[in-house]
Amino acid sequence: MKVCILGLGYIGLPSALLFASKGLEVHGVDIDLELLHKLSNQLLPFREPGLEELFTNVIETETFTFSPEPCNADAFIISVPTPMDKDNRADLSFVKTAAIMICPFLKKGNLVVLESTVPPKTVDEVLTPLLSATGLHIGEELFIAHSPERVIPGDLLREMVENDRIIGGINQESAEKAANLYRHFVKGKIHLTDAITSEMVKLMENTYRDVNIALANEFALIAEKEKFNIWEAISLANQHPRVNILNPGPGVGGHCIAVDPWFIVEKAPDQAKLIRKARCINEKMPYFIAEKIANIVNQIPDPVISLLGLTYKADVDDMRESPSLKVLQLLKEIPVSVKVFDPILGKQVLDEQVNSLEDVLKDTDCCVILTNHTLFKEIDFKKYLNNFRTKNILDTRNSINSCGLAEDGFAVYQLGV
Numbered sequence: 001m002k003v004c005i006l007g008l009g010y011i012g013l014p015s016a017l018l019f020a021s022k023g024l025e026v027h028g029v030d031i032d033l034e035l036l037h038k039l040s041n042q043l044l045p046f047r048e049p050g051l052e053e054l055f056t057n058v059i060e061t062e063t064f065t066f067s068p069e070p071c072n073a074d075a076f077i078i079s080v081p082t083p084m085d086k087d088n089r090a091d092l093s094f095v096k097t098a099a100i101m102i103c104p105f106l107k108k109g110n111l112v113v114l115e116s117t118v119p120p121k122t123v124d125e126v127l128t129p130l131l132s133a134t135g136l137h138i139g140e141e142l143f144i145a146h147s148p149e150r151v152i153p154g155d156l157l158r159e160m161v162e163n164d165r166i167i168g169g170i171n172q173e174s175a176e177k178a179a180n181l182y183r184h185f186v187k188g189k190i191h192l193t194d195a196i197t198s199e200m201v202k203l204m205e206n207t208y209r210d211v212n213i214a215l216a217n218e219f220a221l222i223a224e225k226e227k228f229n230i231w232e233a234i235s236l237a238n239q240h241p242r243v244n245i246l247n248p249g250p251g252v253g254g255h256c257i258a259v260d261p262w263f264i265v266e267k268a269p270d271q272a273k274l275i276r277k278a279r280c281i282n283e284k285m286p287y288f289i290a291e292k293i294a295n296i297v298n299q300i301p302d303p304v305i306s307l308l309g310l311t312y313k314a315d316v317d318d319m320r321e322s323p324s325l326k327v328l329q330l331l332k333e334i335p336v337s338v339k340v341f342d343p344i345l346g347k348q349v350l351d352e353q354v355n356s357l358e359d360v361l362k363d364t365d366c367c368v369i370l371t372n373h374t375l376f377k378e379i380d381f382k383k384y385l386n387n388f389r390t391k392n393i394l395d396t397r398n399s400i401n402s403c404g405l406a407e408d409g410f411a412v413y414q415l416g417v
């Protein structure tokens with residue numbers, strides 16, 4: 001069996017490698033020539049536990065090829081980005097381009113699966129009409145399904161294999177054909193449904209998380225006003241068997257949770273009131289943090305701020321929609337100097353970036369933990385006592401152990417305390 005995968009990003013590439021590792025012939029397609037160049041030099045475009053080993057093994061088997069052009073195959077998987085445009089609407093141009101690109105290669109009996117996260121009815125109203133141009137009878141000669149990826153960056157490969165999978169077909173046969181394809185590597189249960197339900201399930205999962213985080217953030221703001229410790233309160237509330245409140249923080253980043261709820265708002269603006277409000281609460285958090293920093297240093301002449309963590313969450317090297325970038329941008333609008341450090345990122349992307357903890361803390365007036373990388377949890381601030389000009393620490397993630405720091409003259413501030 002041959003699979004052609006369009007889009008070799010965070011999901012397309014690992015999926016391609018998993019299929020290839022199971023003996024399927026896989027052809028990956030991407031319009032990013034630099035990415036293809038990297039792959040041909042056996043370099044991965046991003047880091048993810050286990051991915052390098054899988055890549056090395058697959059390359060040896062010669063079951064994985066890649067190029068900017070699709071080819072004939074039995075199944076086609078579209079796994080391209082669906083970014084948000086400036087009006088918070090889904091930009092489906094990559095999905096449309098991919099669909100148009102595969103049309104000349106589609107034959108009787110082929111299956112097309114859309115994995116990208118999309119607004120409801122995209123399969124029915126956008127993808128299917130484009131594929132109809134082949135002249136093949138949809139649902140009888142050409143089978144179409146939606147099967148959203150639902151895996152968490154940082155534990156992607158394990159989740160791809162072990163998580164349950166939702167498959168929404170335009171008809172039963174399409175769903176079943178897609179299920180047979182994914183069974184090559186998916187060990188979780190495969191649930192079959194229709195396309196719109198599958199599209200909505202994906203959006204609902206991420207919206208549920210966004211609303212829960214917004215609630216935690218709102219509780220954190222209430223805690224600051226009413227003077228109690230939100231971290232202790234959440235931990236106690238979560239002792240209840242039916243309560244699971246997530247953590248407050250400097251905002252919600254990543255390409256999924258910060259984006260997907262808008263795809264529902266786009267389709268049902270009058271109904272999606274809570275969803276929109278939650279998005280707005282989470283989008284305001286970087287402003288709240290920047291203001292908190294400004295207040296901490298407002299009596300200090302020419303203050304120096306040190307930001308720890310650029311990526312959108314702990315231990316991943318992904319900066320997409322990272323709240324840290326927003327905090328940095330807001331701080332650059334006020335008269336302070338800012339330095340940033342992220343040991344996970346592994347590359348220099350910003351002028352403000354320095355390469356070591358020593359450097360970022362040198363002469364600082366306020367060290368701000370924005371991302372809860374495991375490495376930051378282990379920082380022994382006492383060792384860096386002399387690097388600080390003013391010993392202020394702001395922990396937005398309840399990340400560090402502040403025991404004994406006050407005795408050494410540190411003022412430790414926290415979000416939600």
Ligand code: SAJ
Nearest residue numbers: 150151152205206209246247249252253254256257312313
């Ligand atoms: N965050 C908080 N508080 C929390 C948890 C997360 O502020 O308690 C923040 C994180 O710091 C980060 C953002 O939310 O900035 C998103 O991180 P995440 O770990 O919640 O989620 P993602 O975006 O890495 O992955 C999500 C996952 N969805 C769900 O858990 C419902 C993943 O399973 C999806 O596959 C992925 O989105 C996706 O691709 O849609």
